[in-house]
Amino acid sequence: MEHPLDKRRAGDDKAPMSSPAPSPAGRPAPELLAPERARQLAAEFGLKPEEHERALAILGRQPSLTELGIFSVMWSEHCSYKSSRVWLRQLPTKAPWVIHGPGENAGVIDIGEGLAAIFKMESHNHPSFIEPYQGAATGVGGILRDVFTMGARPIANLNALRFGDPSLPKTRQVLDGVVRGIGGYGNCVGVPTVGGEVNFHPAYNGNPLVNAMTVGIAPRDRIFLSAAAGIGNPVVYVGSKTGRDGIHGATMSSAEFSADSEEKRPTVQVGDPYAEKLLIEACMELMATDVIVAIQDMGAAGLTSSSVEMAGKGGVGIELVLDDVPQRETGMSAYEMMLSESQERMLMILKPGQEHVAEAIFRKWELDFAVIGHLTDTGRIVIRHKGALEADIPLAPLESEAPLYHRPTAETPKQPVLDAAGVADPAGIAPALLTLIGSPDLCSRRWIWDQYDSTVGGQTVKRPGAADAAIVRLEDSARALAMTTDCTPRYCAADPEEGGRQAVAEAWRNITATGALPLAITDNMNFGNPEKPEIMGQFAAAVRGMASACTALDFPVVSGNVSLYNETEGRGILPTPAIGAVGVIEDAAKAVGYALRPGQEIVLVGETKGWLGQSLWLREIAGREEGAPPPVDLAAERRHGDFVRAQILAGTVAGCHDLADGGLLVALAEMAMEGETGATLEPAPGETLTGGIPPHAFWYGEDQGRYLLATTDAAALLAAAQAAGVPARRIGRAGGGDLVVPGADAISVARLREAHERFLPGLMAR
Amino acid sequence: MNAVILLFPGTNRERDMAIALHKATGRKPAILFHQETSLPAGTDLVVLPGGFSHGDYLRCGAMAARSPIMPAVRDFALKGGHVLGVCNGFQILTEAGLLPGALLRNASLRFLSMDCHLRVETTRSPFTARWQKGETFRAPMAHGDGNYFCDDETLARLQAEDRVAFRYATARGEATAEANRNGARDNIAGILSENRRILGMMPHPEDLVDPLMGGTDGLPLFESIAEALATA
Numbered sequence: 001m002e003h004p005l006d007k008r009r010a011g012d013d014k015a016p017m018s019s020p021a022p023s024p025a026g027r028p029a030p031e032l033l034a035p036e037r038a039r040q041l042a043a044e045f046g047l048k049p050e051e052h053e054r055a056l057a058i059l060g061r062q063p064s065l066t067e068l069g070i071f072s073v074m075w076s077e078h079c080s081y082k083s084s085r086v087w088l089r090q091l092p093t094k095a096p097w098v099i100h101g102p103g104e105n106a107g108v109i110d111i112g113e114g115l116a117a118i119f120k121m122e123s124h125n126h127p128s129f130i131e132p133y134q135g136a137a138t139g140v141g142g143i144l145r146d147v148f149t150m151g152a153r154p155i156a157n158l159n160a161l162r163f164g165d166p167s168l169p170k171t172r173q174v175l176d177g178v179v180r181g182i183g184g185y186g187n188c189v190g191v192p193t194v195g196g197e198v199n200f201h202p203a204y205n206g207n208p209l210v211n212a213m214t215v216g217i218a219p220r221d222r223i224f225l226s227a228a229a230g231i232g233n234p235v236v237y238v239g240s241k242t243g244r245d246g247i248h249g250a251t252m253s254s255a256e257f258s259a260d261s262e263e264k265r266p267t268v269q270v271g272d273p274y275a276e277k278l279l280i281e282a283c284m285e286l287m288a289t290d291v292i293v294a295i296q297d298m299g300a301a302g303l304t305s306s307s308v309e310m311a312g313k314g315g316v317g318i319e320l321v322l323d324d325v326p327q328r329e330t331g332m333s334a335y336e337m338m339l340s341e342s343q344e345r346m347l348m349i350l351k352p353g354q355e356h357v358a359e360a361i362f363r364k365w366e367l368d369f370a371v372i373g374h375l376t377d378t379g380r381i382v383i384r385h386k387g388a389l390e391a392d393i394p395l396a397p398l399e400s401e402a403p404l405y406h407r408p409t410a411e412t413p414k415q416p417v418l419d420a421a422g423v424a425d426p427a428g429i430a431p432a433l434l435t436l437i438g439s440p441d442l443c444s445r446r447w448i449w450d451q452y453d454s455t456v457g458g459q460t461v462k463r464p465g466a467a468d469a470a471i472v473r474l475e476d477s478a479r480a481l482a483m484t485t486d487c488t489p490r491y492c493a494a495d496p497e498e499g500g501r502q503a504v505a506e507a508w509r510n511i512t513a514t515g516a517l518p519l520a521i522t523d524n525m526n527f528g529n530p531e532k533p534e535i536m537g538q539f540a541a542a543v544r545g546m547a548s549a550c551t552a553l554d555f556p557v558v559s560g561n562v563s564l565y566n567e568t569e570g571r572g573i574l575p576t577p578a579i580g581a582v583g584v585i586e587d588a589a590k591a592v593g594y595a596l597r598p599g600q601e602i603v604l605v606g607e608t609k610g611w612l613g614q615s616l617w618l619r620e621i622a623g624r625e626e627g628a629p630p631p632v633d634l635a636a637e638r639r640h641g642d643f644v645r646a647q648i649l650a651g652t653v654a655g656c657h658d659l660a661d662g663g664l665l666v667a668l669a670e671m672a673m674e675g676e677t678g679a680t681l682e683p684a685p686g687e688t689l690t691g692g693i694p695p696h697a698f699w700y701g702e703d704q705g706r707y708l709l710a711t712t713d714a715a716a717l718l719a720a721a722q723a724a725g726v727p728a729r730r731i732g733r734a735g736g737g738d739l740v741v742p743g744a745d746a747i748s749v750a751r752l753r754e755a756h757e758r759f760l761p762g763l764m765a766r
Numbered sequence: 767m768n769a770v771i772l773l774f775p776g777t778n779r780e781r782d783m784a785i786a787l788h789k790a791t792g793r794k795p796a797i798l799f800h801q802e803t804s805l806p807a808g809t810d811l812v813v814l815p816g817g818f819s820h821g822d823y824l825r826c827g828a829m830a831a832r833s834p835i836m837p838a839v840r841d842f843a844l845k846g847g848h849v850l851g852v853c854n855g856f857q858i859l860t861e862a863g864l865l866p867g868a869l870l871r872n873a874s875l876r877f878l879s880m881d882c883h884l885r886v887e888t889t890r891s892p893f894t895a896r897w898q899k900g901e902t903f904r905a906p907m908a909h910g911d912g913n914y915f916c917d918d919e920t921l922a923r924l925q926a927e928d929r930v931a932f933r934y935a936t937a938r939g940e941a942t943a944e945a946n947r948n949g950a951r952d953n954i955a956g957i958l959s960e961n962r963r964i965l966g967m968m969p970h971p972e973d974l975v976d977p978l979m980g981g982t983d984g985l986p987l988f989e990s991i992a993e994a995l996a997t998a
Contacts (some may be wrong), residue, residue, distance in 0.1 A: 025819040183877050187908065188818040190778025223834055274776050276819025364801075366775060453879045455973045456816075458782035463980075473978065475781070 009312030009630030045072035089231035107558025132177025145297035151499035152216025166233035188273035194470035195454035206568025238252030238661035246341025317376035418627030420697035443759035480588035482516030489574035511583035515648035528572025552634035595675035610697030617700035655710030779816035790988030814855025825859030856966035867916030873949025892994030
């Protein structure tokens with residue numbers, strides 16, 4: 001009897017079918033699990049009872065162990081996006097410069113001169129808590145493969161990291177391991193790590209976030225995709241050998257942590273950056289030939305997801321003989337090989353008869369190469385091992401029947417807008433600056449980036465800490481990419497929609513502040529347990545906010561990753577939709593950093609109202625985490641940003657810094673420290689700087705859409721701003737060794753630097 | 767000048783080196799894979815660039831020093847050929863016995879990536895002739911194992927024979943302990959062979975040859991060797 005699901009698949013399928021799929025009853029079956037055992041294992045593998053029933057319906061019989069493993073990883077949250085898909089559809093993904101949006105291994109955008117930028121950000125949160133070094137290292141390795149599998153040579157790595165309370169020993173252990181892991185992998189593969197962001201908050205105590213981003217460059221007409229094609233074409237395995245590491249890693253990443261998480265260590269993979277470096281070079285060499293039909297890395301769920309997705313996207317069948325898979329352990333079962341997450345492996349479909357071309361290249365680079373199967377016209381994945389059939393699953397329903405949840409959502413209650421006049425200043429302007437600039441969220445990240453090779457490749461124009469976005473030039477071109485990662489989780493927790501909007505806007509602002517044109521983003525959605533309505537509500541609202549900013553700023557989402565169940569013992573992280581952004585500047589020599597130089601005038605762009613709600617001043621100085629976060633006026637954002645970028649490119653602006661965490665005075669302090677100068681802030685004759693705003697709210701409020709510009713011709717800049725309808729005012733001049741703020745004690749820049757540089761080395765030396 | 771850059775599996779600064787050599791000489795250097803057993807005819811500079819040859823999974827540089835191409839490099843050096851090894855290349859040269867001493871793990875036990883200042887200790891070499899003795903220049907460093915070590919006798923010889931090329935120093939040229947970030951013996955950042963034609967150094971002058979990337983401090987090294995070999 002033909003199963004109804006098979007009928008539907010056959011009817012919908014565009015694949016060339018020589019004959020309809022035979023009925024399940026008529027097919028040879030692998031060794032099946034008894035119903036009770038299957039139910040029990042399904043639960044262990046994380047399949048819900050109704051998902052298990054659905055798998056049985058697709059198979060038309062009981063599953064084998066290997067089949068159950070395949071269903072459970074393909075339908076895990078990590079691989080199927082079953083809770084998030086309905087919301088992610090709201091994000092704008094198109095623009096004239098978008099070549100490939102979400103759905104491929106990474107997003108692809110046109111950056112001119114016949115070149116494309118390929119990029120994505122991905123989380124490795126759960127592994128990084130269990131084993132910080134390897135968790136972070138393999139996070140970098142995985143995202144690199146997502147990018148070079150599409151034909152791009154990686155030119156930059158970035159990251160977005162969130163750690164728990166810095167006073168906890170565990171936080172130091174995780175921070176140390178994560179930084180070493182990112183450096184250990186990125187430095188060895190020879191891709192510069194040029195940017196990133198770090199926050200500390202107790203909400204991440206049991207669940208740090210490690211989001212890694214890679215940006216690569218490829219010729220626009222040489223992009224490699226993953227859809228398999230060509231019945232009979234060989235399926236080729238390259239890279240490292242398969243071991244038992246990481247089995248069910250994707251399933252682990254789809255569950256909450258509990259006290260026994262440490263026992264899950266065997267599900268964490270171990271990285272080999274040397275093998276990855278060889279894999280990059282071998283793939284680049286092979287991609288210069290004409291023998292690849294399709295290629296995909298083996299990431300989460302390894303051989304299972306790569307073979308299922310490649311065949312599924314191509315509408316073909318695939319048959320694998322696992323005896324031919326290069327193995328580094330003896331006695332591995334089909335189940336173990338299909339579920340292994342051993343690193344540094346790729347799956348390719350080659351043109352027929354061209355295997356020798358690829359094999360010679362991979363042997364040259366001392367990597368494994370094996371033909372492990374071929375494409376079929378059956379629309380099914382068939383796995384054989386030691387002469388036995390181990391799995392036989394129709395591919396189309398595995399994807400089309402994958403669970404999709406419209407989970408209930410609950411709105412995050414709005415917080416009242418905090419009236420700055422009602423918040424007393426307990427510290428004074430100068431002491432607050434010294435405290436803020438040395439606080440965990442604002443202190444220098446030098447201790448971290450000093451462990452990352454940021455110059456390899458010889459194209460790094462703006463290294464970490466020099467500009468609002470990293471700038472890396474394209475080899476043999478004047479053109480450069482600007483790249484940043486951004487999110488303000490405390491805003492997202494207070495108002496996920498406003499926070500999602502702000503994350504996108506801040507990324508756009510950071511690219512703009514260098515003079516580059518923001519082009520597109522990748523999103524890394526880190527949230528708690530989606531089965532809780534308040535968490536799903538955070539997710540839905542964040543997407544809504546992000547979508548509004550992406551639309552208003554012409555800043556589409558081209559790739560992304562969702563990490564849910566970021567909870568430990570029932571407590572969720574702050575909602576953290578981390579944004580990775582890429583922009584382009586045609587002449588890298590025009591890009592500016594944020595160093596302020598003696599003699600330059602300082603111009604403030606944007607409106608300052610003194611928004612203290614959810615500000616770092618409120619948290620670090622007043623000890624309160626409350627109020628609505630600052631709203632983003634997207635029309636003003638766009639107007640201000642377009643004005644600033646135009647002025648930078650016109651050469652009237654020598655330095656630029658966006659105003660973000662900590663507000664105006666913190667931004668000015670960062671510019672002063674970078675340029676090794678003091679500054680005197682002074683109002684125009686007959687005015688005050690703060691107007692009617694309480695001084696602490698004026699200097700430390702976090703109103704959005706603002707920039708500080710350093711210029712040698714403030715008059716011209718102000719005239720241009722007036723013509724463009726952009727609020728701008730001259731607020732002072734650089735020089736001397738102190739920051740001189742009206743009504744406050746002078747603050748020595750040397751002392752600021754000492755406070756700024758002290759925190760992380762002090763923390764980590766303990 | 768006919769420069770050849772060696773490419774070992776795991777080498778990752780060969781493109782940076784090619785850019786610097788191109789800038790100084792106007793010619794693109796050849797890149798030679800480690801499996802080759804001979805150098806191209808007419809080679810007059812062999813460069814071993816930075817990276818993690820063989821993953822640094824044994825001692826850094828130990829496996830690359832035994833690559834198929836290395837006997838040809840040794841012959842070339844023994845016949846008076848010029849050789850430059852930077853970072854992993856320096857490590858390989860010490861493992862190959864072409865330069866004395868060893869590069870140990872950084873004293874901090876952490877990878878160090880930052881600009882450092884180097885003081886030029888001798889101008890009597892084809893790599894340093896363009897500088898003044900005592901002059902300092904900036905160069906990025908990026909290594910986990912750059913802590914130069916040698917025994918007392920070797921150190922005495924290096925000093926007596928004026929073979930210390932560069933020392934870690936402050937911007938004002940003081941070879942202090944603070945400037946010696948990786949803990950190298952006697953602040954040594956680079957040394958010369960007996961015939962002064964082999965230079966090994968840890969920092970990366972090749973990554974500072976363009977004002978856009980932060981300066982041209984590293985360029986004199988490449989101009990020196992280009993000039994020396996153009997007139998040779």
